[in-house]
Amino acid sequence: MTPRRAEHIALGLMISGAFLALAILFFIIAVIMIKGLPHITTRFLLDNPMDMGRAGGIFSTIVSTVYLLIVSLIIAIPLGVGTAIYLTEYTVEGKITKIVRFGTECLAGVPSIILGLFGFILFVIKLGFGWSVLSGGISLAIMILPVIIRTSEEAIKAVPQSFRDVNEVLGGSKWQGVTRLVLPNAAPGILTGVILSVGRGIGETAVVIFTLGTSLRTPFSIFDSGRSMAVHFYIIAREGISMANAYATAAVLVFSILFINIFSYYLMHRFVKGRT
Amino acid sequence: MQPPVIEAENVSLKAAGKNVLNHITLKIHQNEIFGIMGPSGGGKTSFLRLINHTFRAQKVETEGHLFVLGKDALSEDINPTSLRRKVSMVFATPVVLPMSIFENLVYGLRIQGIKGKSTLQMAAERGLKAAILWEEVRDRLDKPARKLSGGQQQRLCIARAMAMSPDILLLDEPTSGLDPISTFRIEEALKELKKKHTIVLVSNNTKQIARVTDRCAFFLMGELVETGETSSMFTVPREKKTDDYIAGRFG
Numbered sequence: 001m002t003p004r005r006a007e008h009i010a011l012g013l014m015i016s017g018a019f020l021a022l023a024i025l026f027f028i029i030a031v032i033m034i035k036g037l038p039h040i041t042t043r044f045l046l047d048n049p050m051d052m053g054r055a056g057g058i059f060s061t062i063v064s065t066v067y068l069l070i071v072s073l074i075i076a077i078p079l080g081v082g083t084a085i086y087l088t089e090y091t092v093e094g095k096i097t098k099i100v101r102f103g104t105e106c107l108a109g110v111p112s113i114i115l116g117l118f119g120f121i122l123f124v125i126k127l128g129f130g131w132s133v134l135s136g137g138i139s140l141a142i143m144i145l146p147v148i149i150r151t152s153e154e155a156i157k158a159v160p161q162s163f164r165d166v167n168e169v170l171g172g173s174k175w176q177g178v179t180r181l182v183l184p185n186a187a188p189g190i191l192t193g194v195i196l197s198v199g200r201g202i203g204e205t206a207v208v209i210f211t212l213g214t215s216l217r218t219p220f221s222i223f224d225s226g227r228s229m230a231v232h233f234y235i236i237a238r239e240g241i242s243m244a245n246a247y248a249t250a251a252v253l254v255f256s257i258l259f260i261n262i263f264s265y266y267l268m269h270r271f272v273k274g275r276t
Numbered sequence: 277m278q279p280p281v282i283e284a285e286n287v288s289l290k291a292a293g294k295n296v297l298n299h300i301t302l303k304i305h306q307n308e309i310f311g312i313m314g315p316s317g318g319g320k321t322s323f324l325r326l327i328n329h330t331f332r333a334q335k336v337e338t339e340g341h342l343f344v345l346g347k348d349a350l351s352e353d354i355n356p357t358s359l360r361r362k363v364s365m366v367f368a369t370p371v372v373l374p375m376s377i378f379e380n381l382v383y384g385l386r387i388q389g390i391k392g393k394s395t396l397q398m399a400a401e402r403g404l405k406a407a408i409l410w411e412e413v414r415d416r417l418d419k420p421a422r423k424l425s426g427g428q429q430q431r432l433c434i435a436r437a438m439a440m441s442p443d444i445l446l447l448d449e450p451t452s453g454l455d456p457i458s459t460f461r462i463e464e465a466l467k468e469l470k471k472k473h474t475i476v477l478v479s480n481n482t483k484q485i486a487r488v489t490d491r492c493a494f495f496l497m498g499e500l501v502e503t504g505e506t507s508s509m510f511t512v513p514r515e516k517k518t519d520d521y522i523a524g525r526f527g
Contacts, residue, residue, distance in 0.1 A: 162367070171360040171384060
């Protein structure tokens with residue numbers, strides 16, 4: 001085979017691979033939209049599920065999902081951004097930073113079902129939080145923590161060192177430099193990471209089913225159980241309760257994730273543009 | 277001659293086992309422009325960074341005393357923040373913060389907790405006038421500082437340092453990236469500034485040292501070769517090495 005021919009074949013394979021990946025995405029979205037969209041009405045979005053999800057809407061699961069995400073972000077953002085600040089601003093690259101980084105990598109690699117089981121044993125049973133928004137929020141926070149640490153670190157590193165030097169020679173403390181110069185300039189990048197992790201958290205089932213539970217009631221207190229959209233979809237689809245409602249739920253879920261991803265790409269783009 | 281504000285007595289500096297400065301002894305007097313020249317790697321910037329306590333490297337060892345405004349900047353119990361409020365510094369490349377011209381100017385005051393609007397405005401005006409930038413930007417203080425030209429940005433950095441009314445201004449090759457006209461403007465500003473402040477100017481441009489400094493020192497590979505009146509050093513240098521450097525035979 002001539003090199004020229006090999007080149008053509010390789011190129012052809014790569015292009016078809018790229019298109020196949022894109023085609024799969026479109027196929028999934030198309031199936032869910034075709035089967036789900038006709039069932040989405042305002043009543044579907046604003047009514048609570050009835051008869052185990054056979055009838056009614058998904059309002060309580062939307063509330064559960066949003067509630068769960070807010071609680072997990074309240075925990076994960078300070079912890080993740082704090083870790084990132086510590087790693088980039090307050091330590092010299094060395095053993096400690098390596099250990100912390102390796103630890104977060106490992107945390108990112110833990111299968112979510114294991115995290116769910118861990119959350120179930122520790123928060124639900126041992127600490128007695130029961131199936132609740134609190135247990136689910138903490139467990140989900142553990143899951144998204146590595147994403148937030150990693151993206152925040154990158155964003156903080158992208159802030160020019162010279163800004164910190166200026167802060168220093170003008171008599172500013174390290175913390176003043178962090179709060180007045182580093183974080184405001186890293187904020188768009190940190191926000192991008194947060195939105196990406198929201199995208200991951202919104203579709204998570206394994207962690208959530210073990211820790212938030214599956215109650216269809218609308219949660220009010222953080223000690224109430226609930227059912228996220230992803231879990232709701234999983235249950236009504238698997239148990240064959242209502243395929244129509246399952247697809248409609250999935251469509252709402254996919255729309256949310258799509259919206260979040262597009263929004264975060266837009267933010268990232270603006271962030272990169274502002275830096276150059 | 278005015279009393280010294282910076283007195284180095286036998287200052288030696290080792291960073292990561294390497295000698296950076298060897299037994300430097302010199303005095304810098306009030307209201308003078310003191311130049312430090314020499315080829316790069318000679319320890320000029322390191323010496324400057326010892327003065328405001330911003331020298332950073334792993335395993336730093338210092339010897340001797342470096343009295344800055346009466347306090348030893350090399351001692352353990354120096355408070356770096358209060359030192360830097362009196363000893364400000366401007367870098368080789370202008371660093372404007374991504375905010376308005378006004379916010380750049382008052383950054384140093386804001387981090388001291390000063391909030392009064394009139395105090396901040398007065399400080400901003402004082403800084404801009406000191407750096408001869410006031411006329412050019414007085415009507416657009418709320419515009420982003422990044423929109424200024426390179427020369428204006430560097431004068432803004434000087435203005436930002438001067439807004440804190442420091443006693444000493446340290447300049448690390450402040451005109452190395454600027455065109456001749458911007459350089460001229462900055463040099464004019466420095467001559468005006470020395471009436472009230474003490475300026476230490478590091479430069480590897482010997483012509484600039486000759487133009488603006490009153491006294492100067494020649495650093496070569498961590499050693500202080502010679503120090504004295506600029507005029508006499510440039511006409512009758514005591515050391516052969518100084519003569520060679522000024523004549524452009526090396527460096």
